[in-house]
Amino acid sequence: MSDALPITAADVKVPEVNVPDAALPKAGNRALKKFLASKAAIFGGLVVLVFVAVAILAPLIATDDPLKTSFLTIRKAPSLANYFGTDELGRDIFSRMAFGARASLLAGVVSVAIAVIVGVPLGILAGFFGGWTDMAISRVADALLSIPFLILAIALAAFLGPSLTNAMIAIGFSQTPIFIRLARAQTLSVKSEDYVEGAEAIGLPNRWILIRYVFPNILPPLIVQATLTIATAIIAEASLSFLGLGQQPPDPSWGSMLNTAKNYMGQAPWMSIFPGIAIFLLVLGFNLLGDGLRDALDPRQS
Known part of the structure; x- marks a missing residue:
């Protein structure tokens, strides 16, 4: 009876387990078509793009220095x-809004x-884990x-001190729990999928x-939530600036402009009308854009 040959590791073939590529999200044309088919989403995206263009081109489209005062042109x-x-103070409102x-x-x-x-x-x-x-x-x-949310942001901004940078930090940390909960819930859902268990x-x-x-x-629900949360953050920044905890004078901010305008509602209503409309339109634009992204990226939507 002949001796059996020793079996080495090279002789053992372990079946390869592949995690399907389908586990990775594929940016298909279906989501894009659904997004482009939504007139509300397109309108929201255009509104946001207009405001982004205004912010970038502010030095070019401003009709005057936003900090220049003139007692000859008051209100x-x-x-x-x-x-x-x-x-x-005679400052040009259009330039300050830009x-x-x-x-x-x-x-x-x-x-x-x-x-x-x-x-x-x-x-x-x-x-x-x-x-x-x-x-x-x-x-x-x-x-x-x-x-x-707003109470927490005000408390953090007051603790850090009045400035736009501190306001952004306060708003950001006040919104952090929203993304913790969303990311946790989505991770629990994905964790039970076959491709994760296979990995x-x-x-x-x-x-x-x-x-x-x-x-x-x-990632898709996080993108949607981030878009919608930007709208909330814009309102929060305007609120903090209105209370003197955000952008500091004389630098222009829509919130601080509304704070000043409240004393001249009868004599100069345009001081509050235009900043208010701008906040409304920009927040509306992000909300419509977020709704469109949600409908396009959510597989449960028909």
């Missing part, structure tokens, strides 16, 4: 010389970026969510699974 009504009239758009858009985008950068990783960790990690992160998020079964590192398979599949 002048709208005219060809001053499209939106002048304020209590530069003020920068503060509103910057506050909206930066504050939401802070909330996403801080909240999404924490939410993913809570949903993926569970246990004490989930409990600790979720309890902190729940505690912050129990405080009204865990073949021993892929957790970091690779989170980056390769979890994060891309929770």
